[in-house]
Amino acid sequence: MTNPAGYSRVQIALHWIVVLLIVQQYLLKDGIADAWEASRAGLEVPFDPLVAVHVAGGALIMAFALWRLVLRARRGAPAAVGSAKLQMLARLTHAGLYVLMILMPVTGAMAWFGGVEAAAQGHNLLKIVLLVLVALHVVGALYHHFVLKDAMLDRMRRAQP
Secondary structure (H helix, E strand, O other): OOOOOOOOHHHHHHHHHHHHHHHHHHHOOHHHHHHHHHHHOOOOOOOOHHHHHHHHHHHHHHHHHHHHHHHHHHHOOOOOOOOHHHHHHHHHHHHHHHHHHHHHHHHHHHHHHHOOHHHHHHHHHHHHHHHHHHHHHHHHHHHHHHHHOOOHHHHHOOOOO
16 A cells, blocks of 8 residues: 555545534434434334434445545555554544444444344444544644644645645
8 A cells, every 4th residue: 555645635535524524413413312212112114314414424434434545455555654652543433433424324224224232232333442542643743733733634634736
């Protein structure tokens, strides 16, 4: 895999779109949570646009994560910066984020469309893990920017060849 100087415009756009979609998923999760509880209680669940937004948001996150992985495989990514320990932590965090951006929509779909209770429980547990990894990712970016002052954060703000 090559190490370009920075990320492409498409890579940067997909990153920030996924950020917004993940925020939206957390902010608008109550509609699907309420509908899930109602369906588990045997109640009729009427159409709710917030449920549709949550389902579509999850599908988009997974599609964009897969797209990002394809772009990364084809184009590469900038070289890691920082100590060996920081690089390993960054690789593990990124791998975890990608796994969750794929696994969460899968478990959500299994729960919502298949009625699989274990998938719903897994989905709920994974959302906590995702929050932790997102927080670690943000803290790492801020650490690079404010403490190490290595301009690593700029790679996700401005496209480079």
